[in-house]
Amino acid sequence: MFETLINSDQWKELNKKNIFFNPGCYKINDSINPDTYIDKTELILHFNELIEKVKDEKSFICDSRPRRFGKTITANMLVAYYSYTESEIPFFKYKKISKTENWDKYLDEFNVIHLNMINYFLEHDFEDGKKIISMELCKEIKRRIPNFKFQDKNDLKMILKDLNELTDRENIVIIDKYDLIVRKKEDEDTIKKYLNFLIGLFKDKHETSVVLVYMTGILPLKQVGINSGLNNFSEYTMINPSWMAKFIEFTEKEVDDLYDRYEKKGLSRNFKNRMKKWYDGYKLIDENNLKYEIYTPYSIINALYYREIRNYWNKTETIKFLSNYINMNYERLKEDIGFLIKNKKIKIDVKSFQNDFTSINSKDDIFTLLVHTGYLGYDKENKEVFIPNKEIKEQFELIMMSNANWKFTMNKLVQSENLLKATLKGDAEIVAKYLEDAHDDGSNNTYNNEATLSYAIQLAYYKAEDYYIKSLEVDSGKGFADIVYFPTEEGIKRDYPPFIVELKYNKTAESGIQQIKNRGYPKRLEKYYGKILLVCINYNKEIKSNCPGYKHHSCIIEEIEKKKT
CATH class of the missing domain: 1.10.10 (Arc Repressor Mutant, subunit A)
Structure with a gap:
């Protein structure tokens, strides 16, 4: 008789794992490998503080990170901690969180609704996906609470309200990949309907007794208007991570600890150094201005597992x-x-x-x-x-x-870098050569006047804008300097001097240098003392290609010393 019972459909239904309603620990247990697991359970303490201060309106969270940066495992951890259950929860017993007093204050205390939007909207349109959410959730609630009475099975907001009233427990909603519809590039009307659906669900937390919402995605929240109901969410992103910074996957110390586990299995110290060069580099700053170097977790785990350093992105x-x-x-x-x-x-x-x-x-x-x-x-x-x-x-x-166009672009970048170096060294002949090369590579091989020449020279000096602020037609009181490059903080750190570029069209470079001096252009650099470079570039339109040493561009560079008076 017992064997008949355990093989029955009724028994199988009763023993199904819940996916949406109070799923418990099975998701986190299924998603971690003990060899590569990094303990981030202290994150829960921050969420507990937010729940305690629910009146401060800070307990609605949107956490956006790149793909494979641990969003799902974070969601599964929160589901495991907060899901109501009558069973013991061993997962957190020896984790970092358990070393804190009252760490289990909210352990298994809430009705948790866990939604992964891929399940509803990847292959379904918005309206069908919304219906599936309500249908599947109601089915799981009924499985756990057979006598549950729904006021409206199609209204998710009403379901949350009913849950609170019938169980006397407050609700937590965890949504993974909230931005799927936005990333699918759905039409604007569908995106607006979806965002309004979220707004309607969360705009009145007291009506639904929702004490915490945690949403993950790649993109920050998409707003539907200035007064969007999603403004009540606190956002944590790769640009502004705040206190979430150290929880956005592997820090340098955590990578070191992880590597130590594998070093015992024969990995060399050189492997660790190479691994860091390949997968580190994301720099995050928290609300206390503490800085974190963040590593790509998916790649670190795979490199250690396969003992091979390579590209693990798709x-x-x-x-x-x-x-x-x-x-x-x-x-x-x-x-x-x-x-x-x-x-x-x-x-x-x-x-x-x-x-x-x-x-x-x-x-x-x-x-x-x-x-x-x-x-x-x-x-x-x-x-x-x-x-x-x-x-x-x-x-x-x-x-x-x-792409062949990219090779051409990269060559131009190298030329621009070399042009700046030659200018700073005062090597006028090399400057003229690079300008000639840039001219020959360009689509417009004839400059019609000084304006077109100026534009071409600015493009050639593109690299200089990494270290300088470029100003055009700078007034000296006696005339206008064509282009002045003022060093930025980065340029000053490198001891790069300011330089003035005077352009001449069918004249001589010597006349340009004389004009710079006669009109007192260096005085315009009133904040700068020490070395200043005077650069004059002349373009000779008339010179023929059969002339000896034929070259359209000529250049003179002079260095002057500006002293404090």
């Missing part, structure tokens, strides 16, 4: 994703990518980004998107982006090598 997916945006080529985007590949940093403004994949209107929007998706790191102090490590750099290089 190359096909990555190249397609990057190419789609880089080929837009806003504002000389390709040249900036070239600088990034050469381990340089680029200043950006992150404020215009609309938190989606489609509202891209500028180079800054593309770079901000690449920060959120993990393809670029972000230096918050200097507001600069950079390629964080060798693994990511390899992806950019693959794009560069697969």
Whole structure:
């Protein structure tokens, strides 16, 4: 008789694991490998504080990180801790959290609803996905609480209200991959409906007795208006991680600890150093200005497991994703990518980004998107982006090598760097040569006047803008200097002098140098003392290619010393 019972459909239904309603520990147990598990359970203490201060309206969290940065395992950990159960929960017993007094204050105390939006919206439209959420949740609640009475099985908000009233327990909602519909590039109307669905669900926490919401995604919250109901969420991102910084996957110390486990299995110290070069580089700053070097967790784990250092990102997916945006080529985007590949940093403004994949209107929007998706790191102090490590750099290089236009772009970047070096050394002959090469490579091989010459020279000196602020037509009181390069803080650190560029068209370089002196252009550099470079570039339109030593460009560079008076 007992054997008949345990083989019955009724028994199987009763013993099914819950996926959505109070799932307990099975998800976290299934998702970790003891050899590579990093204990992040102290994160829960922060959430407990938020629950205690629920009236402060800070307990609705949106945590956005790149893919494979531990969002799902964090969600599973919270599910395991807060899910109501009458059974013992051994998972946390020897974890870091257990060393804190009253660590178990909220252990298994709440009704937890865990939704992974992939299950509902990857293959279903919004309306069908919403129905599936309610249907599956009601089925699981009934399995656990057979006498449960629903006021409206199709209204998720009403289900939360009923849960609180019938169980006398408050609710926690955990949503993984909240931004799936946004990333699927659904039409604007569908995205708005979905976001309004979330707003309706969470705008009145007292009505539904929701004490904590934790949502994960790759993108920060997409707002539907100035007064969006999602404004009640606190956001933690790769740009502004705040107290979440040390919990956004592996810190340097955690990688060291993890490596020590594997070193006993025969891995060399050199392997560790190589691993760090390949997978480190994300720099995060918390609310106390503490800095963390963050490593790509998925790649670290795979490198240790397979004992091989290589690229573990999905190359096909990555190249397609990057190419789609880089080929837009806003504002000389390709040249900036070239600088990034050469381990340089680029200043950006992150404020215009609309938190989606489609509202891209500028180079800054593309770079901000690449920060959120993990393809670029972000230096918050200097507001600069950079390629964080060798693994990511390899992806950019693959794009560069697969496109002939990129090879041309990279050559121009090398020329620009060499041009700046030659200028700072005062090597006028080399400067003229590089300008001649840039002229020969350009699409417009004839400059019609000084204005077109000025534009071409500015492009050639593109690299200088890493270390200088460029000003055009600077007034000296007696005339206007064509271009003045004022060193930035980075330039001053490198002891780079300011330099003035005077342009001449069908005249002589000597006349340009004399004009700089006669009109007192160096006096315009009133804040600068010491070395100043005077650079005059002349373009001779009339010279013929059969002339001896034929060259359109000539250059003179003089160094003057400006002393304090």
